[in-house]
Amino acid sequence: MSDLHVRSPRSTQLLRLATAGSVDDGKSTLVGRLLYDTKSVLADQIDAVTRASVDKGLSTPDLSLLVDGLRAEREQGITIDVAYRYFATPRRSFVLADTPGHVQYTRNTVSGASTAQMVILLVDARKGVISQTRKHAAVLALLGVPKLVLAVNKIDLVEDPATVFANISAEFNSLTSSLGWASEDVVEIPVSALHGDNVAVRSENTPYYDGPTLIEHLESVPVDAEPHRVGLRFPVQYVIRPRTAEFPDYRGYAGQVAAGEVTPGDEVVILPSGVRTTVTRIDTADGELDSAHAGRSVTLVLADDVDVSRGDVIASPADAPEPLGEFDATVCWLAEKPLRPGARLLLKHGTRTTQAIVGTLVERFNEQELTSEPSPESLELNEIGKISVRVAEPIVADDYTVNRHTGSFLLIDPAGGNTLAAGLVGDAIAAVELGERV
Template structure:
């Protein structure tokens, strides 16, 4: 079945968990035992309505504080397809989780509290979704019931975000605005009678209509090698297969290919998926490829079509979202993981930090936790990369702290 992955973002108290709970409830995705648990808990808190946020806020600390502090994944399905929601926290200090959730999503819902309008957080959410080049953005203007379903409040928010979109670097986004009340259910799944001035789709109607594309989108084919398969079996005595996932485009038997970094050339001989051979495999397939020639290939190498060679360089420029408490400084060293390829990197220069409210860049010495900035890096071995703009899959990397081993930042190659 088709799966659509959606990231949700909002500020504290925007009612994000309530919105998701409402979607689950109205699509009848909450099972009886979960519903009972919600009823029980809502009663014990003395609410006279159902507190749907309890359906998603999973960790004890979250339930105690009534906020969401980590990415939770929520599943529901309609007749049409399955959905995975990456519910990401809204507060500024948890931006790294927002990037995490958004990086695997095809669409994003940004929640705005109709009473508060566009705030700094909203701009930040929009900025991150734009940086990650998420195609479909839904701005859900929530708590419309608390502003008497006032059309002018909705229009103000709409025009403010449209202004931000003009200042954004990626112009290809489809932005849709929907007035909702997650608590009461207006325009979430059911069309509201309280918004006669709104003729558009409900939130779910809109989600159902979004075209399902893979997160990485169509680009030139890239095949990074995860491992070399050498079975110690008589019937596969000379078998040498290269296991990996195809990104960007199809690969077919007979394609003329170049292996990086050695730059040797060959042709694709066979494409295996389990015990079957195929002529063509689409992007996203985890296959095993054999080549016509005996070449030296190992993990971290990349097979590409010979007329579609990526950049091969030891220097790169990237926009980095920093996710570690220890700031990123010039001349520091990190492990750089580019897909399945690991190298060592030295930070050449930190050029600037970019304001997430679209007000521009300022020069800086370091990137602090949750900062987004422009950085120049040098790696110890040539990397075979594309810009994130041209090839999402082959244009991103993570930086790993060599002392703590934690994932300290994510880079988008420029």
């Protein structure tokens, strides 16, 4: 049995992935292949897929059925929502956001890729780079995705695979370069998800390709969990005051470190009030810590009895952001009802939710031409644009180009509570248009 199929208890390094691509490019089959080749599905699931494949008249298991779980999806042959899959190899663990390929589901691509450290973008070798590929690449550039893999799928179905792969790779490299990716951040791999070529095992059918398999690349690619480092950002989620005989005066501030690092003795500033104090302890359920990095959930104990509440941010004074009452933002509109100037919504940023008013619609982004239309009357479903926003309570946010975690927010329907838009603080559109990916 290959080492690939042995899960190591030491595989603690996590890589967050997302898939993107057009309809019928084979994303579901590729994700099913990844799960199958890493032994991440149960035997009874494989048996069920094998039986379903036989019922469909297929000679081999249809691995797409491992991920297209809904019967309606199977009948239509499409995937209609974002689904999160988990698999592991001896070197890494993976969380994969599998997004649909239909053009009307751009919002799902945004949702799936917003936290991804790498995206696997699929193209059909018979079709090459098409308009939907360009749209996805532009959206991923807006979101600041650090690494891309172009999986040229169905490479076994073209007559001259070496030439086809070379031409698609050259076109895609030109596209990603124009969007601001460095050449070392983009890799192209010829694959056949159906037969497993170059997914987990190197294929003898692609002698023109001497690079890694997809899984080898996923295991080895260096990915910084926080590519744009800033100082401490700690949104306060809860104020903990147990009021017990053992802890009569305890006051701690619980939350997750959104950026940077904190250690006891650090001077910090409470935002938006601007009050300064010092961290005395870092508590967890398992005891005290000497330090806490981005992604760690902890409770901070401060030296002074200062006014801190949910929604406030504990930050490093050296680069603390100025609280924002009005700002420009890039948004992807997710709702059927269009966005128009003057809309009154709720804005959720970190642990703070506040009322917001949309001012002007500054521009609408054309993902195909990488240009903008000024002053649109509205933003429709799946459209991306730059808007101005005014909030009732200031938010403590970094520009998205500085930090993805503290520069993102949601716009919410105050009546129904539905998410209406995903937003990025600042002008991410301008950076992409200039080929300066965030």
